[in-house]
Amino acid sequence: MISFDFMYFQPSSITETIDMYNGVHEQGEKAMYISGGTEFITFARTNKVYADAIIDSKGIPECNVLEMRNDDVVIGAAVSLNKITNSNLFPFLGATVKQIADHTSRNKITIGGNINSKLIYKESVLPLLLVDARVKVVKGTDVRVVSLKSLFDRKMKLSPGELLLQIIIDSSYIELPYISLKRTKFSKVGYPVVSVAAILKENQLRVAFSGVCDYPFRSDEIEAILNDSTIPIVDRIDKVLGNLPSSIVDDLQGSREYRSFVLKNVLLDVMEEMEMGE
Template identity: 55%
Template sequence: MIPFDFEYYKPDTISEAVNTFHDLQNQGKLVIYYSGGTEFITFSRINQLKADAVIDLKGIADCHVLEFQGDQLVIGSAVSLNQISESNLFPLLGKTFKKVADHTSRNKITLGGNLNSQLIYREGILPLLLSDAKVKIAGIEGELVLPLENVFTEELKLDAGQFLEQIIIDKNYTALPFVSIKKTKISKVSYPVVSIGALVKDQQIRAAFSGVCQYPFRSKQMEAALNESSLSKTERIDKAVTLIPSEIIDDIQASREYREFVLKNALLEIYDSLEATLA
């Protein structure tokens, strides 16, 4: 049971959602948006999240889009992880989401919920970083379409009153060779010790990581090392690991040393999986 009372709103339009947010905020209330509500319920029950009012985005049609529109794949923030996986419109994203939580939970967890998660993993961001995705953001100033990298630094950085409406991906990225690897301590749906998404574009490996640091990331410096053809695979991997942008996590899931060991072996698996496409 959630140990506090809150007001609940489910607007039908973007403008209604934004105006409701600002009206409530002007009344001095703590307001949050949600789409799936999974984390709101979980963290509220253990007193790690509180709100005076919640605005449910699932009533907004634009947040449920899942289709190709011309040369772009458009995915609404309220689309569930299972819907994305089962559509197979972006296989790398779908395979990544199949490894997040259990099947029942994935019916409730949404794209927006995963990308805005309070947990450090946010694995759905990996394929989006690799595919130069754009985000459509709604706010009091209207709707903005921006490169994902402009609003993602360790986490999505949105202004108060803004929310993620859609993700937009160039169709070409959805057909590129890819691999998704997730290494866990116990079951396959546990938090990752290491999670890597990789694809090949223009004969170059792109890779993004979760579970390695306190935030998911894509490092072009690491990619340069992984694609340095004058070095052996092992040498490339060793060099890439020295370029990780932050300290490797040391926690109950795995020690820092073990995580580095798993990471190196996972990168070798990626080379083996993608080798034919690099020839």
């Protein structure tokens, strides 16, 4: 049960959404954008999040787009994970988000909600970082398209009142070889001990991680190590573990030692699948 009262709005246009947000803000109250609402309910029940008003973006047409547009795949922030997988527009992303939660939950969890999650995992962002995805955001009358990388540093760095509308992916990435692996403690459904997504572009491996550190990341340094064919694969992987951007997570999902063991084995699988040397 949620212990506080809040107003709920579901506007039908970008303009209406921005007006609602500004109206709540001008009254000295806190407004929050949602695109799925599953996480808001979960955290509100435990008093880990609060808002006087929530503004649901699911009614905005631009947030429900899922199509090939010219040379781009365009995905609205309010599109559910299952719709992304079932559309097969971008199989790499579809394969990754298919591993998040259970099937019923993925009907409700949206791509925008997962990217903006308060949890540390945000697994849907992994392939997006690897394919240089762009995002369309709006604040007031300012609509802009920028690289996801410029807004994502451990988490999405949207400014107050800024709304994620769409994710845009260059279609040239669709046919590239990829792999997406997730390892959990007990079953296929659950938070990852380790999630690794990888894609091969121009014979260079790009890799992104979730569950290893307390935020998802892609590292140029780690990619340079994994692509160094002068070093045996086992030595490359050992070197990766010594060059992580922060300490390995140690929690109920898995100890630091266990996560290290799993990460080594997942990277071995990735390197073998991508035929990255001996």
